[in-house]
Amino acid sequence: MDRARVFKSILWTISGLGAAALATRFLIGLGSIANMNDAVPWGIWKGFNIFPGIALAGGGFVMTAIIYIMGREEYHKYAKVSVLLAFLGYITAATALVTELGLPWFVWHPIIYWQHHSPLFEVSWCVMLYLTVLFLEFVPVPLEETSRFTKVRKFLTKYKIVLVFLGIMISTLHQSSLGSMWLITPEKLHPLWYTQLLPILFLLSAIAIGPIMLILAILVISRIYRRKTDNQTLARLGVLSSFMVLTYGLVRLIDIGANGKFAMIFDGSWQSAIFIVEMSLMVIIPLILMGIRKLRNSSSSLWVASLSAVIGLGLDRANIAGVMLSVDGPRYTPTIFEVLVSLSIISAAILVFLFCIERFKIWDSKWEDPREDKKSRPDFDRSSEVWLGTPRLAGRTVYTLIFVISLAVGFAIIPGKRIYSGGIQKVASQKSLGGDTLFIDGNRDNYGVNFDHKAHVIRDSSCVLCHHMNQPNDKQSGCYTCHLDMYQRTDAFKHDWHANPTGANISCTECHAVDQERLASTAKACDQCHKDLIPPGATITVDKYMAPSYTDAMHFLCVDCHKQKAVELADKSNLALCATCHTSEHTDHFVDGVTDKYKHPYFNHVVLPENRPTVEGH
Numbered sequence: 001m002d003r004a005r006v007f008k009s010i011l012w013t014i015s016g017l018g019a020a021a022l023a024t025r026f027l028i029g030l031g032s033i034a035n036m037n038d039a040v041p042w043g044i045w046k047g048f049n050i051f052p053g054i055a056l057a058g059g060g061f062v063m064t065a066i067i068y069i070m071g072r073e074e075y076h077k078y079a080k081v082s083v084l085l086a087f088l089g090y091i092t093a094a095t096a097l098v099t100e101l102g103l104p105w106f107v108w109h110p111i112i113y114w115q116h117h118s119p120l121f122e123v124s125w126c127v128m129l130y131l132t133v134l135f136l137e138f139v140p141v142p143l144e145e146t147s148r149f150t151k152v153r154k155f156l157t158k159y160k161i162v163l164v165f166l167g168i169m170i171s172t173l174h175q176s177s178l179g180s181m182w183l184i185t186p187e188k189l190h191p192l193w194y195t196q197l198l199p200i201l202f203l204l205s206a207i208a209i210g211p212i213m214l215i216l217a218i219l220v221i222s223r224i225y226r227r228k229t230d231n232q233t234l235a236r237l238g239v240l241s242s243f244m245v246l247t248y249g250l251v252r253l254i255d256i257g258a259n260g261k262f263a264m265i266f267d268g269s270w271q272s273a274i275f276i277v278e279m280s281l282m283v284i285i286p287l288i289l290m291g292i293r294k295l296r297n298s299s300s301s302l303w304v305a306s307l308s309a310v311i312g313l314g315l316d317r318a319n320i321a322g323v324m325l326s327v328d329g330p331r332y333t334p335t336i337f338e339v340l341v342s343l344s345i346i347s348a349a350i351l352v353f354l355f356c357i358e359r360f361k362i363w364d365s366k367w368e369d370p371r372e373d374k375k376s377r378p379d380f381d382r383s384s385e386v387w388l389g390t391p392r393l394a395g396r397t398v399y400t401l402i403f404v405i406s407l408a409v410g411f412a413i414i415p416g417k418r419i420y421s422g423g424i425q426k427v428a429s430q431k432s433l434g435g436d437t438l439f440i441d442g443n444r445d446n447y448g449v450n451f452d453h454k455a456h457v458i459r460d461s462s463c464v465l466c467h468h469m470n471q472p473n474d475k476q477s478g479c480y481t482c483h484l485d486m487y488q489r490t491d492a493f494k495h496d497w498h499a500n501p502t503g504a505n506i507s508c509t510e511c512h513a514v515d516q517e518r519l520a521s522t523a524k525a526c527d528q529c530h531k532d533l534i535p536p537g538a539t540i541t542v543d544k545y546m547a548p549s550y551t552d553a554m555h556f557l558c559v560d561c562h563k564q565k566a567v568e569l570a571d572k573s574n575l576a577l578c579a580t581c582h583t584s585e586h587t588d589h590f591v592d593g594v595t596d597k598y599k600h601p602y603f604n605h606v607v608l609p610e611n612r613p614t615v616e617g618h
């Protein structure tokens with residue numbers, strides 16, 4: 001088997017599996033394949049496709065700057081490939097973005113509805129503009145293949161330098177504004193990653209690692225197509241980048257030191273361990289391998305240095321996006337389907353990359369795989385009139401077959417339950433009431449409770465009994481919007497946010513009368529501003545506005561009434577047993593419906609209704 005075919009087959013398999021998940025996501029909705037929720041809305045697609053993708057595509061603008069502006073001719077042969085790589089990097093990020101937007105069909109909104117206070121606004125404009133620039137920079141290459149559009153091609157080639165300038169400008173703008181975005185979420189980042197310098201660090205790391213990504217890509221494709229690499233030029237590029245890597249590393253460490261967080265690096269927590277791993281991969285290993293003259297020209301150190309730097313950068317962006325380090329807050333683990341979508345977008349991009357390398361003159365010649373497709377028909381010997389050898393399947397046939405089969409497998413492995421989307425999944429098969437049964441599963445770990453909403457509503461026609469509070473401007477908030485954490489109490493009021501200029505921006509005296517002690521009882525009542533916060537018929541008696549955990553909220557509500565009814569209704573004495581609600585496939589975790597022996601680790605967290613804490617103010 002030749003390398004190219006094996007490699008492409010793997011990519012086609014992943015693409016097929018992912019395409020099934022992707023199609024499900026667009027046909028049925030995000031909840032059908034993803035574990036993201038309102039508490040953790042940015043998942044693996046942001047952490048592994050969008051942020052690292054854009055940073056790694058930084059090679060495009062850095063290389064064009066080096067070649068066309070600094071005039072370093074020796075890298076000229078890498079110009080086209082670096083633009084192609086950047087273009088595909090951005091396409092990857094854009095695809096992932098559209099996939100993970102809740103309402104993808106509104107993706108054009110930033111073009112019409114301007115919100116110039118938002119870093120995301122800047123990012124989306126820059127990404128759109130830069131994609132266009134990259135497209136215009138690259139399109140002369142495929143146009144070389146046809147005799148048409150020569151005027152367009154000549155025009156674009158002539159004014160290339162304008163595009164190069166535009167590209168550099170837009171890139172620098174938005175690489176840094178991607179970093180700025182995190183400045184507004186200090187509570188989501190671990191202190192080792194959070195700093196006011198994030199915009200600068202984002203830009204520096206993109207400049208540093210972009211070209212290294214190019215080196216890695218060249219090494220990989222040279223391997224596949226069995227071409228020789230020009231190690232010396234690559235090593236020189238590596239040295240150039242390592243100056244930037246060094247700058248990045250120093251800025252980051254000095255910033256950590258200046259903010260007095262240095263001790264955190266060695267505090268032995270797992271976050272500090274990840275930090276050390278990240279810095280070693282991204283900074284230390286590449287610096288050693290590129291810094292020592294004896295090492296740098298060998299293929300293997302180029303391989304190790306570039307792989308390590310690229311993985312390090314990926315880890316860094318994923319950490320910032322909160323995939324690896326969701327600090328103490330609600331947890332999120334991506335589903336296998338999210339991972340597949342993530343990988344398949346990358347695989348598809350690599351396939352397009354390989355396609356371009358084979359079909360267009362990215363290098364001095366097209367890089368055809370010598371054995372690819374040539375032998376799809378056996379030789380015919382005219383003298384003896386026999387076919388020699390057995391026919392080999394054409395690449396196209398093999399890949400189509402692989403893709404179709406993995407697409408089918410992809411669809412087959414998506415569990416039916418997942419299709420009923422949302423944090424609350426509707427369960428189809430439930431007595432006569434059909435679709436009115438909710439599958440309550442706040443943390444979407446598939447340990448949940450089938451709750452016959454309709455039957456309960458019919459019995460206790462008051463909605464307020466359970467829906468005791470709403471989010472502002474909302475008529476019927478899901479419980480998870482305030483009972484945000486599965487096991488911990490969370491703040492449902494956000495006092496400081498109300499007073500903060502970046503929040504609701506209300507002055508203290510609007511809620512606290514002057515010369516009065518500042519307490520809940522003296523503060524302006526919530527419903528004087530929020531008419532919908534309290535549903536009609538409900539009263540609010542809270543003091544600290546700390547909402548109990550999701551599990552507790554459910555238990556306090558459901559179990560209290562069930563206990564009461566178990567006494568009242570003669571034939572329903574089992575209503576309060578755990579197994580009444582926790583049925584289905586998880587019953588075995590409950591030993592005879594008794595409450596004190598639980599095998600499942602989750603049970604360590606549970607405050608059972610018996611130990612119900614008294615909330616101040618009640």
Ligand code: HEC
Nearest residue numbers: 440441442447448449554558559576577578581595602603
């Ligand atoms: C009246 C119904 C009801 C009864 C009785 C009940 N629970 Fe629950 N319990 C729920 C609901 C609803 C949830 C939220 C489910 C979810 O979001 O995953 C829950 C959540 C849990 C969770 C967290 C599940 C997770 O996914 O982490 C645990 C553990 C738990 N219950 C244990 C118990 C135990 C132990 C008992 C018996 C003492 C019990 N429950 C009795 C309704 C009930």
Ligand code: HEC
Nearest residue numbers: 424438440456457460461462463465466467476478479480
């Ligand atoms: C016995 C308690 C209870 C009563 C009574 C009740 N609900 Fe609910 N309702 C729930 C729970 C629990 C959920 C879902 C849990 C979550 O959001 O995490 C829910 C969810 C909902 C949802 C979202 C469902 C979805 O498919 O997304 C709506 C809408 C709703 N309730 C409306 C009502 C209305 C209207 C009434 C009164 C006619 C009512 N509920 C009465 C407990 C109740």
Ligand code: HEC
Nearest residue numbers: 466467469470471477479482492542546547553556557615
């Ligand atoms: C707008 C925010 C909000 C929403 C939506 C909300 N809750 Fe609450 N909930 C709170 C707050 C705040 C408290 C704490 C109140 C207190 O201290 O008594 C609370 C307390 C509770 C309690 C415990 C009360 C007690 O006596 O200790 C239960 C039970 C409860 N919620 C159930 C639910 C259920 C079920 C839903 C969805 C049907 C829901 N909540 C929706 C904010 C909310």
Ligand code: HEC
Nearest residue numbers: 493495498499506507508511512518519520523543544545
């Ligand atoms: C939206 C209304 C609102 C605004 C604006 C507001 N407060 Fe409060 N404040 C409250 C409520 C309600 C409480 C009681 C609940 C709590 O402690 O969270 C409170 C509690 C307090 C407390 C007592 C805290 C405690 O733990 O007992 C202090 C002190 C206070 N506020 C100061 C301020 C100051 C200073 C500002 C302006 C920067 C401010 N508040 C703005 C509503 C408000």
Ligand code: HEC
Nearest residue numbers: 471472473492493498504506510511524525526529530545
């Ligand atoms: C002086 C008026 C005022 C008072 C009093 C007030 N709020 Fe607000 N609140 C606002 C404004 C303004 C906003 C932002 C606009 C909006 O979402 O409606 C807001 C937003 C919120 C939000 C949404 C936060 C978010 O992240 O989007 C919640 C939850 C909330 N308030 C809860 C409360 C609770 C609970 C109380 C009572 C302790 C309260 N508010 C008292 C004015 C007030």
Ligand code: HEC
Nearest residue numbers: 449450451452456460554557558559561562565572580581
């Ligand atoms: C106001 C009281 C009340 C509340 C609150 C309540 N239930 Fe119930 N529930 C009942 C009663 C009464 C029944 C028994 C109905 C019957 O079978 O006659 C019942 C039945 C059930 C059943 C079916 C049990 C069986 O043996 O058939 C489940 C499951 C259930 N409830 C879950 C929940 C969950 C989950 C919640 C919280 C979200 C909840 N209930 C909240 C009163 C309540």
